[in-house]
Amino acid sequence: MVKIELDSITFRYGDRRRAPLFAELSLTIAAGEWVGLVGPSGAGKTTLLKVMKGLLRPEAGEVRVNGAPLHELNSLAAFVFANPENQIVSPVVGEDVGFALEQAGLDLDTIRRRAEQALRRVGLWERARDLSHNLSGGEQQRLILAGALALRARCLLLDDPLSMVDGHARRDLLALLAEIREEEGCSLVQTTHLLDEVVNVSRVVALERGRVVFDGPPATFFREASLIDALGLEVPPLVRLGEELKRANLMAGREIMSSRQLLGLLGVAEGRRAD
Amino acid sequence: MLKAMDISHTFDPRSAPLRWALRCVTVAVEAGAAVLITGSSGSGKTTLARIMAGLERPTQGVVRLRSEDLYSRKQRPSPPSAHVAMAFQYPERQFFADTVWDELSWGLRAGMGWDEEPIRARLAKVAEELELPLEAVARRSPRQLSSGQQRKVALVSLLALEPQVLILDEPLTGLNAKERRRLATLLRRRLRQDRAMVVIAHELELFLPWATTVAVLAGGRLAFRGSPQDLVTTADPAVLAAVSLPPLMEISSSLKRHALSEGPVSNDVAVVLDQVRRAVEERGSR
Numbered sequence: 001m002v003k004i005e006l007d008s009i010t011f012r013y014g015d016r017r018r019a020p021l022f023a024e025l026s027l028t029i030a031a032g033e034w035v036g037l038v039g040p041s042g043a044g045k046t047t048l049l050k051v052m053k054g055l056l057r058p059e060a061g062e063v064r065v066n067g068a069p070l071h072e073l074n075s076l077a078a079f080v081f082a083n084p085e086n087q088i089v090s091p092v093v094g095e096d097v098g099f100a101l102e103q104a105g106l107d108l109d110t111i112r113r114r115a116e117q118a119l120r121r122v123g124l125w126e127r128a129r130d131l132s133h134n135l136s137g138g139e140q141q142r143l144i145l146a147g148a149l150a151l152r153a154r155c156l157l158l159d160d161p162l163s164m165v166d167g168h169a170r171r172d173l174l175a176l177l178a179e180i181r182e183e184e185g186c187s188l189v190q191t192t193h194l195l196d197e198v199v200n201v202s203r204v205v206a207l208e209r210g211r212v213v214f215d216g217p218p219a220t221f222f223r224e225a226s227l228i229d230a231l232g233l234e235v236p237p238l239v240r241l242g243e244e245l246k247r248a249n250l251m252a253g254r255e256i257m258s259s260r261q262l263l264g265l266l267g268v269a270e271g272r273r274a275d
Numbered sequence: 276m277l278k279a280m281d282i283s284h285t286f287d288p289r290s291a292p293l294r295w296a297l298r299c300v301t302v303a304v305e306a307g308a309a310v311l312i313t314g315s316s317g318s319g320k321t322t323l324a325r326i327m328a329g330l331e332r333p334t335q336g337v338v339r340l341r342s343e344d345l346y347s348r349k350q351r352p353s354p355p356s357a358h359v360a361m362a363f364q365y366p367e368r369q370f371f372a373d374t375v376w377d378e379l380s381w382g383l384r385a386g387m388g389w390d391e392e393p394i395r396a397r398l399a400k401v402a403e404e405l406e407l408p409l410e411a412v413a414r415r416s417p418r419q420l421s422s423g424q425q426r427k428v429a430l431v432s433l434l435a436l437e438p439q440v441l442i443l444d445e446p447l448t449g450l451n452a453k454e455r456r457r458l459a460t461l462l463r464r465r466l467r468q469d470r471a472m473v474v475i476a477h478e479l480e481l482f483l484p485w486a487t488t489v490a491v492l493a494g495g496r497l498a499f500r501g502s503p504q505d506l507v508t509t510a511d512p513a514v515l516a517a518v519s520l521p522p523l524m525e526i527s528s529s530l531k532r533h534a535l536s537e538g539p540v541s542n543d544v545a546v547v548l549d550q551v552r553r554a555v556e557e558r559g560s561r
Contacts, residue, residue: 041423138316166477167519234452259522
């Protein structure tokens, strides 16, 4: 279980003449939480994740991981960059997943077993022997996620990890994130531009110009219409439909979480594809 | 205007058996039209886009811009910017200059031989349309910008060139909802100026309403080519597996396929709400 505390941190890019991106910002990620970090481009979402990983150091304030001040890299957290190309280190898919495990000094059998398991979970096992650079953008994002899963990190810091992944795979990967949180108690902090990715998170944190402007459950966030608009975001149409269905008392008060679920309730569930 | 005919491509011509990234794919786009290419991750979308942009010689097949074969000559047509321009999935792949200003102005200056004043005017206009704060970022390195701003810089540099054919690989990545809508509107407006466009996207919501043709790739083959209306009403399982419709359209389309709705396949909350209401009533009476 991993808890991350940002205690009154101040951070700026460049010299002191420039305004700080964050001034005395405090935020605690509790163990086992799934936090969706949203806000306009340039609001500081990626920077905040990098501070949590220890890749960037605040000029004032303290970062604590499980109560201990962070002085080096946060070894309990795995980071997934927005651009997977910046993170792929091996020319072969299977080897890339094993790389960090090898660095961690694990034996070959364990590395192979964990790499296979992780690649299967993201639906890339069939591509294990392929060249990493021949993967599509969406597949590369899945590969990086597999690397983080294989490490069995207790905390994942995910920077827009599904931006290039197609709809069906995106749905499966969101379900996978929910699963590792529930089964393994993994803490997740995930940035995104699309609010349909935060429907199932435990907590939404909205940033605007380096300030936290919302902190609460997604259902409450979705009711903040004017704030959502000001942040350049949109309530997912499915959430709006779900609200309308509830208002019309059509689905016996059930929360609508996905189009598949609604179709299932209507008795028209259809298998789309096996993976 | 731009036609890719019977394209097959492999990245490893010596492998046996050959593994085709693309197999016998034909896609064409006319002036004033937009082709939307979609399909799952790894289905060959980006490869096809690169081939159509003149960036990757296909193993087999021909790409013609008007009557000219893009790959017949040893050298690329010059200036490339005036004809076919491609925005990559990763914007930073296209960056080469140290400042945003150099990055944006290079094509107009070096490629088209423009002077400083008209360059300034053109860039200011396009940057404003995409809400890129040009003044604030002009002297910074494009690599230091946030992913959303990088995307905007890449798009502004290409849109400013007004190429005859614009090829966009997942242009919405990194942008938020409002920025996405703004970009889609801007692209749609380009069509009226008789420009051609090829859009690669896995999210279809903002493109289906105005795409002329949709092509669906599955495992490197063309699984579907037709109008957006035909796509959203198709019952072909191979196409349904390769395409992810926006959630409301998926509901609307599914209800129609199961004869629970007679209405149009829609992405509008009120329309789909009504269709669901009727489906509930219909089911109750069955």
